[in-house]
Amino acid sequence: MKFELLYKSKKSRARVGKIHTPHGVINTPGFVAVGTNGTLKSIDNDVVEKIGLELMFCNTYHLLLQPGPQVIKKAGGIHQFSGRKTPIITDSGGFQVFSLAYGGVADELKSRGQKKSDGHVLKITEEGVLFRSYRDGRRVLLTPESSIEAQKNIGADIIIPLDELPPYHIDQDELRKSFDRTHRWEVRSLQEHLKNPQEQAIYAVIHGGLDLALRKESCQILSDHPFDGFAIGGSMGKTKEQMITMLTETLPSLPEEKPNHLLGIADLPSLNECIPLGIDTFDSSYPTRMARHGTLLTDQGPLKITRGVYSHDYAPIETDCCCPTCQNYSRAYINHLFKAKEMTALTLASVHNLAYMIKTLKQIREKILDGEI
Amino acid sequence: MKFELLYKSKKSRARVGKIHTPHGVINTPGFVAVGTNGTLKSIDNDVVEKIGLELMFCNTYHLLLQPGPQVIKKAGGIHQFSGRKTPIITDSGGFQVFSLAYGGVADELKSRGQKKSDGHVLKITEEGVLFRSYRDGRRVLLTPESSIEAQKNIGADIIIPLDELPPYHIDQDELRKSFDRTHRWEVRSLQEHLKNPQEQAIYAVIHGGLDLALRKESCQILSDHPFDGFAIGGSMGKTKEQMITMLTETLPSLPEEKPNHLLGIADLPSLNECIPLGIDTFDSSYPTRMARHGTLLTDQGPLKITRGVYSHDYAPIETDCCCPTCQNYSRAYINHLFKAKEMTALTLASVHNLAYMIKTLKQIREKILDGEI
Numbered sequence: 001m002k003f004e005l006l007y008k009s010k011k012s013r014a015r016v017g018k019i020h021t022p023h024g025v026i027n028t029p030g031f032v033a034v035g036t037n038g039t040l041k042s043i044d045n046d047v048v049e050k051i052g053l054e055l056m057f058c059n060t061y062h063l064l065l066q067p068g069p070q071v072i073k074k075a076g077g078i079h080q081f082s083g084r085k086t087p088i089i090t091d092s093g094g095f096q097v098f099s100l101a102y103g104g105v106a107d108e109l110k111s112r113g114q115k116k117s118d119g120h121v122l123k124i125t126e127e128g129v130l131f132r133s134y135r136d137g138r139r140v141l142l143t144p145e146s147s148i149e150a151q152k153n154i155g156a157d158i159i160i161p162l163d164e165l166p167p168y169h170i171d172q173d174e175l176r177k178s179f180d181r182t183h184r185w186e187v188r189s190l191q192e193h194l195k196n197p198q199e200q201a202i203y204a205v206i207h208g209g210l211d212l213a214l215r216k217e218s219c220q221i222l223s224d225h226p227f228d229g230f231a232i233g234g235s236m237g238k239t240k241e242q243m244i245t246m247l248t249e250t251l252p253s254l255p256e257e258k259p260n261h262l263l264g265i266a267d268l269p270s271l272n273e274c275i276p277l278g279i280d281t282f283d284s285s286y287p288t289r290m291a292r293h294g295t296l297l298t299d300q301g302p303l304k305i306t307r308g309v310y311s312h313d314y315a316p317i318e319t320d321c322c323c324p325t326c327q328n329y330s331r332a333y334i335n336h337l338f339k340a341k342e343m344t345a346l347t348l349a350s351v352h353n354l355a356y357m358i359k360t361l362k363q364i365r366e367k368i369l370d371g372e373i
Numbered sequence: 374m375k376f377e378l379l380y381k382s383k384k385s386r387a388r389v390g391k392i393h394t395p396h397g398v399i400n401t402p403g404f405v406a407v408g409t410n411g412t413l414k415s416i417d418n419d420v421v422e423k424i425g426l427e428l429m430f431c432n433t434y435h436l437l438l439q440p441g442p443q444v445i446k447k448a449g450g451i452h453q454f455s456g457r458k459t460p461i462i463t464d465s466g467g468f469q470v471f472s473l474a475y476g477g478v479a480d481e482l483k484s485r486g487q488k489k490s491d492g493h494v495l496k497i498t499e500e501g502v503l504f505r506s507y508r509d510g511r512r513v514l515l516t517p518e519s520s521i522e523a524q525k526n527i528g529a530d531i532i533i534p535l536d537e538l539p540p541y542h543i544d545q546d547e548l549r550k551s552f553d554r555t556h557r558w559e560v561r562s563l564q565e566h567l568k569n570p571q572e573q574a575i576y577a578v579i580h581g582g583l584d585l586a587l588r589k590e591s592c593q594i595l596s597d598h599p600f601d602g603f604a605i606g607g608s609m610g611k612t613k614e615q616m617i618t619m620l621t622e623t624l625p626s627l628p629e630e631k632p633n634h635l636l637g638i639a640d641l642p643s644l645n646e647c648i649p650l651g652i653d654t655f656d657s658s659y660p661t662r663m664a665r666h667g668t669l670l671t672d673q674g675p676l677k678i679t680r681g682v683y684s685h686d687y688a689p690i691e692t693d694c695c696c697p698t699c700q701n702y703s704r705a706y707i708n709h710l711f712k713a714k715e716m717t718a719l720t721l722a723s724v725h726n727l728a729y730m731i732k733t734l735k736q737i738r739e740k741i742l743d744g745e746i
Contacts, residue, residue, distance in 0.1 A: 037715050038706070042717060045701070066709065067705070071709070074685060075687050314447070314448050328419050328456040336410070336444070340439050342410050344415065347716075348417055
């Protein structure tokens with residue numbers, strides 16, 4: 001992997017670059033779609049490729065349990081297996097193990113720390129995390145080494161070391177313990193990776209929650225190791241303001257010549273705020289999940305396609321959109337498919353929202369180059 | 374519409390032809406896919422077109438209740454509305470009204486005539502049939518004239534007159550009454566159609582159940598009117614043998630120069646038996662429904678893709694298949710998508726089964742031309 005920094009804004013820390021991978025180029029800033037199980041929900045990879053998605057995010061936790069990394073390895077890797085020709089990134093599996101235990105961040109915030117593990121995470125030790133498979137109840141031990149081994153078998157272009165996602169409600173001592181262990185796990189992951197790089201790149205995950213000193217320390221520790229890039233993980237806070245403060249303070253501590261990624265956040269307001277801070281790539285399932293709930297992204301704001309007013313609106317979702325949905329179908333037809341509970345509705349809506357994100361990021365890159373951001 | 378009879382088999386009553394419609398040609402014998410709500414389930418019309426489907430069957434009953442024929446009319450007709458450029462046929466709505474009342478044929482056979490209407494059909498009179506909408510409970514009167522009006526607004530290439538589907542368990546007197554009324558309804562439908570043909574063709578529906586004399590009488594009555602083609606409807610019996618006997622006796626009573634259609638039956642064994650009897654087109658939702666249940670059609674018979682043995686089978690569904698699914702994906706990947714409950718599984722499987730039917734019918738046409746059928 002090679003990161004080519006093409007342009008740095010004079011107005012902000014925004015930058016335009018290209019990440020070169022064995023399966024092609026990722027233009028940055030770029031949107032990364034989530035294809036948990038090796039497919040985006042309701043769109044096949046062939047169509048996704050035609051829309052121009054550059055990077056897809058798959059989840060090692062899910063692939064570990066179904067179909068299992070050996071099945072993917074025997075296919076010749078995730079690209080061969082999934083029919084996807086362009087770049088793929090996998091995470092370590094850790095995020096899902098911990099978020100299933102603590103619930104989503106929103107759930108945990110709502111529960112004010114009262115939510116206890118439901119027996120999903122059985123034990124966290126120096127070695128790794130023992131958890132119960134959601135599919136068949138079997139006990140699985142995930143260690144830095146086993147996560148990397150799984151990610152080697154899966155064979156994505158970019159992989160991520162095992163880290164621990166501490167709960168938001170955690171005291172300072174526990175956070176420090178988790179923080180230190182996470183960094184030891186990450187370094188063990190890197191060492192395991194370097195035994196057989198396999199042309200994969202590995203991004204470290206920056207931790208430290210909302211503690212700005214810890215964030216800086218995390219950047220320092222991880223920058224000292226030959227990671228190929230950096231992902232911002234861990235708790236981002238309760239509000240967008242907290243996240244922005246954290247990113248504003250953290251990003252300058254990362255080496256400029258390496259790409260960075262914001263884990264799990266890519267709503268449009270966050271994109272607009274985080275790109276000037278210097279974030280290169282963003283993943284989120286939100287555009288496709290919104291689509292499945294009938295919310296379509298447009299330059300005029302979100303459009304709830306199931307509203308009655310669209311039942312006889314024969315315009316495309318967006319007049320100037322080049323996506324296959326807007327080229328072929330009207331709002332009225334998509335409204336009808338949702339009302340008739342046709343799966344095609346979910347496909348057409350997802351295609352548009354994905355294309356919208358790709359188009360929006362392209363426009364943002366142009367704006368940076370034009371000196372507007 | 375023009376039916377061009379290209380070739381008549383010397384071995385059987387099989388024939389090869391072309392039905393020319395305002396939206397293109399339908400090669401016969403041909404498979405007609407069911408797109409109840411104006412889309413095939415889990416495949417969008419743009420993809421369906423690329424696979425080469427020539428005729429799609431939409432259900433007036435469903436379109437009447439959602440989105441309503443006026444919405445489709447205002448779009449410029451079903452082709453404009455659904456983004457489908459190639460031919461479409463609609464039924465009258467009668468079949469669904471009656472089959473929802475009596476249950477599917479299989480249900481009714483199992484119930485031995487004990488199943489009573491569940492209040493869905495409120496009243497059958499000379500005027501038409503009053504039923505309760507399954508969507509919102511409102512009472513809807515479907516008459517020959519209102520069905521044709523709906524089908525004019527929908528604007529398919531081929532439409533079907535309103536008929537009554539008598540239950541299989543019916544005494545001779547009741548069957549006769551239903552038979553006579555059906556023919557009066559069909560003639561009223563034709564008269565309504567002829568007031569404004571709109572470049573649409575209209576197929577009569579041949580009735581008479583398993584009574585061969587009634588079937589012949591139906592052919593005679595309806596052939597005396599300027600219908601553009603004939604659909605075989607009504608009860609086809611309990612067994613395939615009963616259907617074959619009925620078709621063998623009935624088809625020679627239809628005018629050779631007009632196309633005919635077998636309603637609702639297109640499983641492969643039936644195709645192989647009915648084509649030599651002279652059937653031109655067949656509709657059925659079975660290939661796409663089978664696909665959604667993980668059963669894939671192949672020349673070696675049905676393949677249950679969710680079986681464990683396919684989890685590490687990296688061959689395509691069929692090695693020599695040119696469909697987008699077989700060109701891009703393996704059995705192992707499709708097995709995985711089914712196991713992971715990804716909607717994409719349903720799309721990829723449906724695309725293959727649909728392409729399989731299209732390919733099979735093409736091969737059958739070639740066999741007829743080669744003198745093998």
